[in-house]
Amino acid sequence: MKIDRGEIGTAIRTMTESRFFMPSLIAAGFVLSLAVSQFELLDPYLQLIIMYVGINIILTASLNLVNGYMGEFSVGHAGFMAVGAYTASILTVSVFPGGATTLFFPAAVLAGGLVSALVGLVVAIPSFKTRGDYLAIVTLAFNMIVKSLIENLDAVGGPRGFLGMEKLTSLPWVFFWTVTSVWIIRNLVYSNFGRGVLSIREDEIASDLMSVNTRHVKLLVFVISSFFAGIAGALFAHLLQYINPRMFDILKSTDILIMVYLGGIGSIAGSIIGATTVTLLLEVLRPMGLWRMVLMPLLLVVLMIVRPRGIMGLRESCWFVPLRDVLAAKLRRALKETADVSS
Amino acid sequence: MSLLECRDLTHYFDGLCAVSDFHLSLEPGELVGIIGPNGAGKTTVFNLITGVYRATGGSIRFDGREITGLSPSEITSLGIARTFQNIRLFKELSVLDNVRVAHYASVRYNAVEALLQVGRYRAEEERVSNHTMELLAAFRLDNFADEPAKNLPYGMQRRLEMARALATQPRLLLLDEPAAGMNPNEILQLMDLIQWVRETFSVTILLIEHQMRLVMGICERIKVLDFGATIAEGLPGEIKNHPRVLEAYLGEEVSL
Numbered sequence: 001m002k003i004d005r006g007e008i009g010t011a012i013r014t015m016t017e018s019r020f021f022m023p024s025l026i027a028a029g030f031v032l033s034l035a036v037s038q039f040e041l042l043d044p045y046l047q048l049i050i051m052y053v054g055i056n057i058i059l060t061a062s063l064n065l066v067n068g069y070m071g072e073f074s075v076g077h078a079g080f081m082a083v084g085a086y087t088a089s090i091l092t093v094s095v096f097p098g099g100a101t102t103l104f105f106p107a108a109v110l111a112g113g114l115v116s117a118l119v120g121l122v123v124a125i126p127s128f129k130t131r132g133d134y135l136a137i138v139t140l141a142f143n144m145i146v147k148s149l150i151e152n153l154d155a156v157g158g159p160r161g162f163l164g165m166e167k168l169t170s171l172p173w174v175f176f177w178t179v180t181s182v183w184i185i186r187n188l189v190y191s192n193f194g195r196g197v198l199s200i201r202e203d204e205i206a207s208d209l210m211s212v213n214t215r216h217v218k219l220l221v222f223v224i225s226s227f228f229a230g231i232a233g234a235l236f237a238h239l240l241q242y243i244n245p246r247m248f249d250i251l252k253s254t255d256i257l258i259m260v261y262l263g264g265i266g267s268i269a270g271s272i273i274g275a276t277t278v279t280l281l282l283e284v285l286r287p288m289g290l291w292r293m294v295l296m297p298l299l300l301v302v303l304m305i306v307r308p309r310g311i312m313g314l315r316e317s318c319w320f321v322p323l324r325d326v327l328a329a330k331l332r333r334a335l336k337e338t339a340d341v342s343s
Numbered sequence: 344m345s346l347l348e349c350r351d352l353t354h355y356f357d358g359l360c361a362v363s364d365f366h367l368s369l370e371p372g373e374l375v376g377i378i379g380p381n382g383a384g385k386t387t388v389f390n391l392i393t394g395v396y397r398a399t400g401g402s403i404r405f406d407g408r409e410i411t412g413l414s415p416s417e418i419t420s421l422g423i424a425r426t427f428q429n430i431r432l433f434k435e436l437s438v439l440d441n442v443r444v445a446h447y448a449s450v451r452y453n454a455v456e457a458l459l460q461v462g463r464y465r466a467e468e469e470r471v472s473n474h475t476m477e478l479l480a481a482f483r484l485d486n487f488a489d490e491p492a493k494n495l496p497y498g499m500q501r502r503l504e505m506a507r508a509l510a511t512q513p514r515l516l517l518l519d520e521p522a523a524g525m526n527p528n529e530i531l532q533l534m535d536l537i538q539w540v541r542e543t544f545s546v547t548i549l550l551i552e553h554q555m556r557l558v559m560g561i562c563e564r565i566k567v568l569d570f571g572a573t574i575a576e577g578l579p580g581e582i583k584n585h586p587r588v589l590e591a592y593l594g595e596e597v598s599l
Contacts, residue, residue, distance in 0.1 A: 184458050191464070192450040195444045202432075205431070206427070207444070324472075332485075333489070
């Protein structure tokens with residue numbers, strides 16, 4: 001039988017343009033993740049790597065919201081992660097009843113996100129006054145404050161770290177939170193507020209003069225971004241079952257920054273690509289030992305020369321653009337072509 | 344009642360007086376021009392009205408309401424929109440999004456509805472997109488809706504700025520040198536466009552311009568500024584031969 005390539009292309013397009021496509025894909029993924037963790041279909045090491053990828057996607061997408069979409073330069077994302085990790089860990093270890101931790105785990109993760117979001121609210125306030133380098137210094141200071149604060153809090157182990165968590169983070173949970181964070185961030189980007197975020201990046205004064213309430217938008221962005229950083233921290237803590245303040249230092253923040261800028265600023269597809277590439281590469285290159293710390297920056301230098309805005313840089317995969325926008329654009333293109341032909 | 348009322352508006356940049364005792368009263372439906380040599384304080388007046396700067400002294404009332412001290416976004420939501428001397432479009436955003444952004448204040452869904460895509464989200468997004476396409480079609484930009492704004496030729500960027508300003512549904516439109524960088528032919532077209540905008544969207548227009556042809560051709564009243572002070576005010580015919588205006592532009596007359 002002869003296979004018509006064009007027909008397959010059309011079939012795939014019709015399929016992806018159905019509004020049931022993404023929900024069914026996500027449902028299938030969730031069932032798969034459930035099956036894998038239930039029946040040990042993959043070896044534990046591979047599962048661990050996949051979970052790291054998921055957590056890093058959450059971190060990258062949420063940082064991209066501030067750095068890529070809004071055009072600020074936050075360098076303290078690991079600080080929010082630490083807040084989420086410690087909040088959730090304290091809850092599961094010391095607060096929630098011992099026998100039912102699995103039951104309370106979602107609440108602990110959510111609490112980690114919420115406390116982190118509250119802290120994000122505080123960090124958003126300086127962003128009303130400063131931009132660029134100065135805001136970067138504020139977030140850098142925030143990261144250092146969080147780290148030294150935890151180091152000096154003996155109740156949570158200080159510099160020795162905090163342990164005693166059960167391994168509650170599983171593949172389905174990571175899948176659930178990754179999808180949720182990507183979905184929510186994508187919804188934000190393609191809403192009235194999202195357009196406000198983009199316009200702040202392009203020209204803050206013009207944005208204000210086009211009726212965008214820039215303060216509201218900035219608050220919303222910092223709250224959402226830090227919320228998901230906190231969620232990622234909570235998942236991370238219950239995956240590793242041990243956390244210490246040094247895990248959340250400025251180097252961790254830098255790692256997330258690398259994922260954002262490698263994948264591409266202002267792009268959800270870019271965040272996913274960036275987080276996946278860096279996480280997998282670091283694992284694959286593990287035999288190189290210390291040399292991988294040389295290779296990664298080199299890779300980044302090459303990328304900045306070849307594609308200064310990252311792999312996706314300000315472009316988006318049509319999978320993440322709302323269907324009605326995709327279809328409207330397609331219709332406009334078709335109308336234009338017919339107009340060109342007839343004239 | 345006048346739509347816009349500036350009284351004793353004064354603004355200092357440290358010690359430098361940019362605008363002093365500026366008075367202006369705009370009736371609904373008027374088309375008024377502000378002219379003056381470079382550095383006369385014209386754009387500063389716009390920045391004071393739109394809330395970019397906070398006036399050192401004086402008051403601004405819009406539609407009977409005191410707007411001195413409000414933030415730019417609040418003032419825009421009340422119905423004052425503007426364009427910029429050196430075009431300030433959102434360069435990387437599409438033509439469509441440039442205009443959609445300007446609907447910000449009129450959108451009736453909250454953050455939760457947006458994040459979960461429930462409630463009024465869908466209907467409102469549809470309304471914004473439709474209204475945007477109508478505006479773009481009216482400004483003959485609908486064929487470029489998906490282009491990044493930076494790719495448009497200069498004249499179209501000027502038109503897009505006007506469309507974007509009108510998307511905020513203003514009652515007063517401030518145009519800051521709309522004819523900058525245009526040739527005589529384009530200026531004629533622009534004059535028609537401004538008249539058309541005024542009638543179609545029933546807006547009051549206040550414009551800053553250097554091109555005398557445009558100002559004399561379409562403005563009903565003209566105000567002349569020099570070094571922050573109002574030196575003349577009146578009908579185009581009166582301004583043309585006003586001795587202080589000639590002095591400001593051409594220098595003092597000397598008898599030889």
